[in-house]
Amino acid sequence: MRIEAVDFYYLSMPEVLDIGDGSQDLLLVRLQAGPYVGWGECEASPLVSIASLVCPMSHSACKPVRDSVLGQTLDEIADIDRIGDLVRANSLDLLQAPHTLSGIDIAMWDLLGRRFETPVYQLLGVERAEPRLPYASVLFGDTPAETLAKARSIREKGYVAAKFGWGPYGLGGVAEDAAQVAAAREGLGDDGILLIDAGTVWGHDLAAAAARLPALRASRATWLEEPFVTGALDAYAALAEQSGGVRLAGGEGSHNEDMARHMIDHGGVGFIQIDAGRIGGISPARRVADYAMQRGVAYVNHTFTSHLALSASLQPYAGHPARSICEYPVELKSLAWEMTREHITPDANGLISLPEAPGLGMTPDLEAAKRYLLDVEIAVGGNVLYRTPELVG
Amino acid sequence: MRIEAVDFYYLSMPEVLDIGDGSQDLLLVRLQAGPYVGWGECEASPLVSIASLVCPMSHSACKPVRDSVLGQTLDEIADIDRIGDLVRANSLDLLQAPHTLSGIDIAMWDLLGRRFETPVYQLLGVERAEPRLPYASVLFGDTPAETLAKARSIREKGYVAAKFGWGPYGLGGVAEDAAQVAAAREGLGDDGILLIDAGTVWGHDLAAAAARLPALRASRATWLEEPFVTGALDAYAALAEQSGGVRLAGGEGSHNEDMARHMIDHGGVGFIQIDAGRIGGISPARRVADYAMQRGVAYVNHTFTSHLALSASLQPYAGHPARSICEYPVELKSLAWEMTREHITPDANGLISLPEAPGLGMTPDLEAAKRYLLDVEIAVGGNVLYRTPELVG
Numbered sequence: 001m002r003i004e005a006v007d008f009y010y011l012s013m014p015e016v017l018d019i020g021d022g023s024q025d026l027l028l029v030r031l032q033a034g035p036y037v038g039w040g041e042c043e044a045s046p047l048v049s050i051a052s053l054v055c056p057m058s059h060s061a062c063k064p065v066r067d068s069v070l071g072q073t074l075d076e077i078a079d080i081d082r083i084g085d086l087v088r089a090n091s092l093d094l095l096q097a098p099h100t101l102s103g104i105d106i107a108m109w110d111l112l113g114r115r116f117e118t119p120v121y122q123l124l125g126v127e128r129a130e131p132r133l134p135y136a137s138v139l140f141g142d143t144p145a146e147t148l149a150k151a152r153s154i155r156e157k158g159y160v161a162a163k164f165g166w167g168p169y170g171l172g173g174v175a176e177d178a179a180q181v182a183a184a185r186e187g188l189g190d191d192g193i194l195l196i197d198a199g200t201v202w203g204h205d206l207a208a209a210a211a212r213l214p215a216l217r218a219s220r221a222t223w224l225e226e227p228f229v230t231g232a233l234d235a236y237a238a239l240a241e242q243s244g245g246v247r248l249a250g251g252e253g254s255h256n257e258d259m260a261r262h263m264i265d266h267g268g269v270g271f272i273q274i275d276a277g278r279i280g281g282i283s284p285a286r287r288v289a290d291y292a293m294q295r296g297v298a299y300v301n302h303t304f305t306s307h308l309a310l311s312a313s314l315q316p317y318a319g320h321p322a323r324s325i326c327e328y329p330v331e332l333k334s335l336a337w338e339m340t341r342e343h344i345t346p347d348a349n350g351l352i353s354l355p356e357a358p359g360l361g362m363t364p365d366l367e368a369a370k371r372y373l374l375d376v377e378i379a380v381g382g383n384v385l386y387r388t389p390e391l392v393g
Numbered sequence: 394m395r396i397e398a399v400d401f402y403y404l405s406m407p408e409v410l411d412i413g414d415g416s417q418d419l420l421l422v423r424l425q426a427g428p429y430v431g432w433g434e435c436e437a438s439p440l441v442s443i444a445s446l447v448c449p450m451s452h453s454a455c456k457p458v459r460d461s462v463l464g465q466t467l468d469e470i471a472d473i474d475r476i477g478d479l480v481r482a483n484s485l486d487l488l489q490a491p492h493t494l495s496g497i498d499i500a501m502w503d504l505l506g507r508r509f510e511t512p513v514y515q516l517l518g519v520e521r522a523e524p525r526l527p528y529a530s531v532l533f534g535d536t537p538a539e540t541l542a543k544a545r546s547i548r549e550k551g552y553v554a555a556k557f558g559w560g561p562y563g564l565g566g567v568a569e570d571a572a573q574v575a576a577a578r579e580g581l582g583d584d585g586i587l588l589i590d591a592g593t594v595w596g597h598d599l600a601a602a603a604a605r606l607p608a609l610r611a612s613r614a615t616w617l618e619e620p621f622v623t624g625a626l627d628a629y630a631a632l633a634e635q636s637g638g639v640r641l642a643g644g645e646g647s648h649n650e651d652m653a654r655h656m657i658d659h660g661g662v663g664f665i666q667i668d669a670g671r672i673g674g675i676s677p678a679r680r681v682a683d684y685a686m687q688r689g690v691a692y693v694n695h696t697f698t699s700h701l702a703l704s705a706s707l708q709p710y711a712g713h714p715a716r717s718i719c720e721y722p723v724e725l726k727s728l729a730w731e732m733t734r735e736h737i738t739p740d741a742n743g744l745i746s747l748p749e750a751p752g753l754g755m756t757p758d759l760e761a762a763k764r765y766l767l768d769v770e771i772a773v774g775g776n777v778l779y780r781t782p783e784l785v786g
Contacts, residue, residue: 094438095437
């Protein structure tokens with residue numbers, strides 16, 4: 001069968017706040033081949049990914065992503081890789097293309113899973129999806145007192161692990177940051193797993209990051225995430241050498257497999273964090289998961305949007321050891337929560353598991369989605385290249 | 394003074410062909426601050442860069458590029474770096490942003506050059522722009538006979554150096570590629586400088602690239618460019634170890650300084666090729682040029698569009714040794730040639746020099762540009778976010 005439609009839908013909260021919360025909008029992808037439909041999601045900037053789906057060709061290696069997808073045969077798993085390679089070659093010079101491809105790749109896996117009535121992880125060759133220990137992923141409070149309250153509330157809800165990130169962390173002094181980390185540890189309790197996310201705040205500044213290590217060690221943080229931008233491999237490697245028990249985490253900025261491998265090979269990270277909605281989809285994410293396992297680096301999903309995106313980002317390492325941690329956003333905006341009928345929620349033991357339903361196991365709630373849908377229209381030279389299509393199942 | 398306007402204009406040939414010719418469209422940037430105007434150009438995919446200029450904010454690290462530029466103070470060189478850092482932080486998760494920033498950075502340099510009545514290279518601290526030996530950059534012919542004729546014609550026009558790339562190279566067998574390279578050498582003459590560009594055709598496939606080395610050595614090619622995609626550092630390093638007299642060139646895909654450094658530090662390239670229209674502008678390109686010099690790697694511009702882009706891409710290494718080579722496209726489409734009133738052309742000795750006029754020394758020919766202008770309109774949720782503004786000087 002051939003891919004007959006690839007449609008993008010821009011969903012957004014009515015108001016988008018200037019905070020580090022990625023659940024405020026999303027780009028829903030609907031892919032149709034024969035009688036089957038698959039769903040996916042792209043990170044980040046819905047409008048720009050829509051533009052790269054439909055833009056006019058600039059030259060042979062700068063084509064719109066749609067041109068490498070529409071009309072292609074999609075019968076088996078090998079087709080997904082083939083189509084991904086086509087996009088990477090034909091849109092080589094189109095910088096946004098990997099984000100755009102991500103949602104399409106995810107939707108192709110979902111579609112084949114529905115067709116073969118099999119969960120995606122089984123299509124990936126994993127017999128049994130191991131349960132994961134979710135860490136509650138939240139923003140730091142504006143003050144240590146707020147962070148303390150957040151951490152206590154997280155623990156009360158049954159989460160053993162939590163990640164605090166962004167907000168004021170790294171923007172003030174070393175002492176302020178230490179107070180934030182100590183508050184998070186206090187609220188989470190001595191036996192909790194504490195993770196800290198600096199959100200690239202120090203750029204390439206090794207000394208600024210190193211100055212935070214004593215407080216992180218004192219609070220027994222398991223990791224320091226993204227002290228630097230993704231490409232700062234030298235700074236990562238140098239910090240990893242002195243970080244002791246606090247390991248480095250990073251990689252969410254990877255928009256291809258090579259970048260993730262470089263974080264492992266040259267950056268010395270202990271945890272590699274991959275967003276299937278950015279790296280080009282489940283396919284390259286799976287290859288990174290395998291590589292990380294082989295190199296003794298722990299693979300962790302990066303997810304800050306809907307449970308469709310969460311399911312997609314958990315599939316690539318479904319077979320990794322049971323109870324290894326996974327990112328689980330707990331402050332989702334209503335859009336990201338309401339967009340799917342099913343949800344992945346912790347069981348009585350505080351663990352989460354992938355759905356056993358076909359594909360990604362997520363059904364978009366189209367009535368809910370329509371409440372957040374933004375109509376987009378793009379015209380070039382008087383020709384309408386994109387107009388939001390009707391949202392149907 | 395403050396930046397009051399940043400306007401993007403999508404110019405295109407009436408017909409864009411499915412060939413590796415990047416001169417078929419371009420994105421012209423006009424920046425205004427106080428009474429001054431500066432001009433720049435972004436690679437690649439004009440529509441997608443326009444979308445990333447104006448897209449709605451997704452979260453605090455995924456803002457439209459315009460938000461970090463409009464209203465900013467632009468009085469001195471340090472402001473250019475400051476604004477670049479703002480864009481990199483505020484649009485961290487917006488993948489297309491570096492291409493968008495590139496044209497803005499170039500326009501800021503042009504504007505300050507015009508304001509201070511100084512060529513950009515002098516603002517960069519270079520006393521005297523050294524002349525460059527241009528290599529005629531062309532596509533391979535469809536057959537060795539066509540390539541032979543192209544090479545002879547190039548030599549007859551006075552070029553001592555030429556680069557052949559894309560077209561059929563790497564798509565057929567080793568023997569066909571050898572015939573193409575031999576034809577290029579024959580047409581160029583024994584004393585010509587021959588450069589070969591594989592246009593990433595082998596992806597990560599070390600063996601496929603290595604199989605071409607004997608023919609490249611036999612024809613005394615100075616470099617093999619882009620045997621692999623930009624991120625394939627291991628393959629680059631492994632090929633560099635066995636390439637002997639044929640050195641590797643690459644880096645045009647770098648969309649930040651880190652990527653270019655990785656090509657030097659981990660990829661073993663002998664030539665690092667940077668497009669100021671992709672890497673974030675003249676500012677990061679200059680830092681890469683300095684780093685390459687320090688590491689004994691030759692810096693070369695990557696340019697396949699207008700002479701405005703050519704001037705911008707030559708500035709970062711204006712002070713490097715005289716007569717070092719530079720890319721010089723000689724098959725420009727009419728759009729790319731007509732867009733500027735001035736042109737950079739070889740002198741009696743076959744060398745080219747940067748303009749001594751203020752800024753980039755290039756005046757856009759607005760009447761010509763208007764003939765190629767495509768009106769763009771982007772609306773989200775019923776609000777028009779972008780409509781091509783009037784093109785004025």
